[in-house]
Amino acid sequence: MHELxxxxxxxxxxxxxxxxxxxxxxxxxxxRLGEMSAMTRALHFCFDAVANGTVCxxxxxxxxxxxxxVFCSFCNxxxxxxxxxxxxxxDCGMPTPKVVTGKEMQLVSIELPATQPxxxxxxxxxxxxxx
Amino acid sequence: MCTVCGCESEHSHHDDQFVHHHHxxxxxxxxxxxxxxxxxxxAGFNDDQLISIEKNILxxxxxxADFNRSFFQENELLTVNLLxxxxxxxxxxxxxxxxxxxxxxxxxxxxxxxxxxxxxKRIRSTGVQAVQINTGKGCHLDAHMVGHxxxxxxxxxxxxxxxxxxxxxxxxxxxxxxxSHKVVILSVTEGEDKPxxxxxxxxxxxxxxxxxxxxxPYLRFDVNQAIEYARRVNPDLGVIQLSxxxxxxxxxxxxxxxxxxxxxxxxxxxxxxxxx
Numbered sequence: 001m002h003e004l005x006x007x008x009x010x011x012x013x014x015x016x017x018x019x020x021x022x023x024x025x026x027x028x029x030x031x032r033l034g035e036m037s038a039m040t041r042a043l044h045f046c047f048d049a050v051a052n053g054t055v056c057x058x059x060x061x062x063x064x065x066x067x068x069x070v071f072c073s074f075c076n077x078x079x080x081x082x083x084x085x086x087x088x089x090x091d092c093g094m095p096t097p098k099v100v101t102g103k104e105m106q107l108v109s110i111e112l113p114a115t116q117p118x119x120x121x122x123x124x125x126x127x128x129x130x131x
Numbered sequence: 132m133c134t135v136c137g138c139e140s141e142h143s144h145h146d147d148q149f150v151h152h153h154h155x156x157x158x159x160x161x162x163x164x165x166x167x168x169x170x171x172x173x174a175g176f177n178d179d180q181l182i183s184i185e186k187n188i189l190x191x192x193x194x195x196a197d198f199n200r201s202f203f204q205e206n207e208l209l210t211v212n213l214l215x216x217x218x219x220x221x222x223x224x225x226x227x228x229x230x231x232x233x234x235x236x237x238x239x240x241x242x243x244x245x246x247x248x249x250x251x252k253r254i255r256s257t258g259v260q261a262v263q264i265n266t267g268k269g270c271h272l273d274a275h276m277v278g279h280x281x282x283x284x285x286x287x288x289x290x291x292x293x294x295x296x297x298x299x300x301x302x303x304x305x306x307x308x309x310x311s312h313k314v315v316i317l318s319v320t321e322g323e324d325k326p327x328x329x330x331x332x333x334x335x336x337x338x339x340x341x342x343x344x345x346x347x348p349y350l351r352f353d354v355n356q357a358i359e360y361a362r363r364v365n366p367d368l369g370v371i372q373l374s375x376x377x378x379x380x381x382x383x384x385x386x387x388x389x390x391x392x393x394x395x396x397x398x399x400x401x402x403x404x405x406x407x
Contacts, residue, residue, distance in 0.1 A: 002271055005271070009188050009192065013191070017184055021182055027179060036334070095366030105187060105189060107188055108183070109184055110182045112179065
């Protein structure tokens with residue numbers, strides 16, 4: 001259920017930056033989510049509902065997933081854990097409580113639509129078509 | 132590698148730079164979402180604009196949590212966030228803890244439930260200040276709610292603030308409240324595989340309390356297996372086994388709190404357990 005709260009926080013953050021850039025619509029929202037955040041599907045599920053009536057209405061949600069890596073102090077290296085929730089080094093089997101990547105829940109960037117052409121500048125439309 | 136955004140290039144991320152941390156199409160760009168339309172730069176037209184942000188989605192909660200944390204530190208309050216599924220015995224443990232420690236410590240309680248102030252009433256009957264937060268449809272407490280709840284206390288410096296979160300083994304794990312420790316309670320009437328079924332909560336906690344141990348003779352609950360599962364998801368997790376009913380193990384729990392409350396710099400759970 002807290003994906004709803006996360007979607008709201010996300011959209012509030014997007015609104016802040018959209019407003020700063022005088023945008024009334026956001027075309028795409030780019031996120032980075034760690035494997036341990038386990039939010040990908042849930043966020044997709046409720047994003048549209050929360051986005052209705054905001055600058056994010058109709059925006060595409062693009063999610064870059066970050067794999068889980070841990071630091072093994074015995075191997076002195078960043079490693080993969082034995083399993084998603086089995087925090088032991090896959091090579092030496094020692095416990096690896098220190099998570100290096102995989103907890104991310106970040107808004108990376110937003111994409112705003114191209115600004116509408118202004119009719120007083122006349123011929124730009126033609127340029128656009130031939131470019 | 133940059134641990135903030137995962138890119139290979141060398142750069143720093145200071146808070147005041149986040150807002151201006153834009154990466155537009157230059158040679159140093161390290162964010163590449165699609166490509167620009169070639170050569171369509173015409174006055175009156177802009178191409179789609181990419182605004183780089185690089186902020187945590189829970190940034191706002193984090194800033195409230197940071198505020199709470201500095202308030203707790205300034206006022207020398209040990210803050211414990213109690214987490215469990217509904218019915219694991221959070222309120223019973225709280226009441227028993229208050230009865231044991233109220234002569235040694237000033238105790239304050241924040242109760243989180245979707246509805247009713249039954250728990251806050253139960254706590255107030257022990258004579259300590261308690262504030263109830265009703266989350267309505269919400270499934271967890273957040274740092275903003277806790278900040279407002281704090282306005283209702285008459286705090287003296289030093290003491291213990293216990294926050295009883297909404298009974299839920301999933302959602303509260305994601306929300307930092309500014310607490311000193313997250314403590315997850317697993318009652319022996321639940322399955323011993325709860326730590327691997329709901330790993331995020333056990334991964335986020337510093338201490339696991341195995342509660343209702345007086346019922347063990349009547350159940351097929353394997354305590355060692357439960358601890359093994361919990362340490363699989365969190366190798367640093369401290370463990371205390373106790374029964375509020377029989378009182379067994381309560382000394383170790385009380386000692387853990389006293390050690391934490393008396394120490395100006397909070398000890399890790401492991402150090403504190405060894406000391407206790």
